[in-house]
Amino acid sequence: MGSPYLNSNEAIILSTHNVVINTIPAEAILTSQRLILVDARHTSLRPQDIPFASLETVTIGENTGMDPVLSLSVVLPDETRHTLGIVFPQAPKQKRTAERDEWAAKVKELSLVAQKGGGVKPAELLPPWVAGELPEEEGGTGKGTGAEIGGHVNPPLAPRKPRVKASKGNHRIFLAAGIVLVLVIALVAAVTFLAPTITGTLPKTPVTTVPTEAVSSTTPSPAVTEQPTAVATPGPAETPANIPVVTATTTPEATQTPAPQLSGVWVRIQYGGEYTASYGTSGRIREVAASGEQYYQIPAKDQIVDAAVQKLDASGDLLTVSIYYNGARFASGSTTKPYGTVEIHADLRDS
Numbered sequence: 001m002g003s004p005y006l007n008s009n010e011a012i013i014l015s016t017h018n019v020v021i022n023t024i025p026a027e028a029i030l031t032s033q034r035l036i037l038v039d040a041r042h043t044s045l046r047p048q049d050i051p052f053a054s055l056e057t058v059t060i061g062e063n064t065g066m067d068p069v070l071s072l073s074v075v076l077p078d079e080t081r082h083t084l085g086i087v088f089p090q091a092p093k094q095k096r097t098a099e100r101d102e103w104a105a106k107v108k109e110l111s112l113v114a115q116k117g118g119g120v121k122p123a124e125l126l127p128p129w130v131a132g133e134l135p136e137e138e139g140g141t142g143k144g145t146g147a148e149i150g151g152h153v154n155p156p157l158a159p160r161k162p163r164v165k166a167s168k169g170n171h172r173i174f175l176a177a178g179i180v181l182v183l184v185i186a187l188v189a190a191v192t193f194l195a196p197t198i199t200g201t202l203p204k205t206p207v208t209t210v211p212t213e214a215v216s217s218t219t220p221s222p223a224v225t226e227q228p229t230a231v232a233t234p235g236p237a238e239t240p241a242n243i244p245v246v247t248a249t250t251t252p253e254a255t256q257t258p259a260p261q262l263s264g265v266w267v268r269i270q271y272g273g274e275y276t277a278s279y280g281t282s283g284r285i286r287e288v289a290a291s292g293e294q295y296y297q298i299p300a301k302d303q304i305v306d307a308a309v310q311k312l313d314a315s316g317d318l319l320t321v322s323i324y325y326n327g328a329r330f331a332s333g334s335t336t337k338p339y340g341t342v343e344i345h346a347d348l349r350d351s
Helices: 097-118 168-199
Strands: 012-021 024-031 036-037 048-051 055-063 070-075 081-087 265-270 274-281 284-291 294-298 304-311 321-323 326-333 342-348
Touching: 024 097, 055 321, 070 097, 070 274, 070 284, 265 304, 274 294, 274 326, 284 294, 304 321, 321 342, 326 342
Parallel strands: 055 284
Antiparallel strands: 012 024, 012 081, 024 036, 036 048, 055 070, 070 081, 265 294, 265 321, 274 284, 274 304, 304 342, 321 326
């Protein structure tokens, strides 16, 4: 990893080049004055500066692959909070828990010092760390080449690689291959349609009787098959259109789809993409980064249970979070907003 130009009173404390931040392969540098993030896929983009005063919370956990995760909550100018999940991928027989813990301790220490005098101060995050189009790479029209922003000079942390222009010879080869492919397709089509005319016969289309099975709400008709086929009747499914966005209910619903046949309290997360989640009771909150449908057990009884899940992508897919108590759904919430968050506060004493 290259080194940025630092201020005269600034020093590098920690650095790493093998992390994943909200699914983005990245590099990170921790200095005495700021946290610097670099998109490893676009090394010519200006690095992202994050002042310590904008970091509201610093927590640790693991994802579903048991890789260490460092979660940072950044306060934005519109007073919203954006989570940055920094994953430390582990190769076989490699442990990076100590590295994550060292980063967490240093970031927490520096953020507390920065906020001691003036409190939390918002910071602006740019794509790809938030949703939106990537800015033009450095050196393009209207962009700087390492200009100073906020008192820091930020050249790229890795050397730029020149783009290799395709030669004219390659373009000609591709053009010739395309013409040959079109001619072959045209020849096959001509033979297919003209062959019956030349031979004086028409192609016979075989008629295949396909057995069908009609399912009636009263009496099912038998299927035309040599062996009987069992047809499973699906149970009632929840319709996404009937689920309110970012809302939570605290009335037990005994008719909903049950959690795994286990007693106690469970949180169920349903989302096809990646997300970060925190769940538990007061003083016993656990944080994870995961993807897909997951169940997590909460050791609680007659207590207040909290769960918060945030999407890590800009898709409009439905994220649903449910709290189950002794097999019945007790509370739930959902959202389709890009990078949306679902928060549930369920009081089990009302059950």
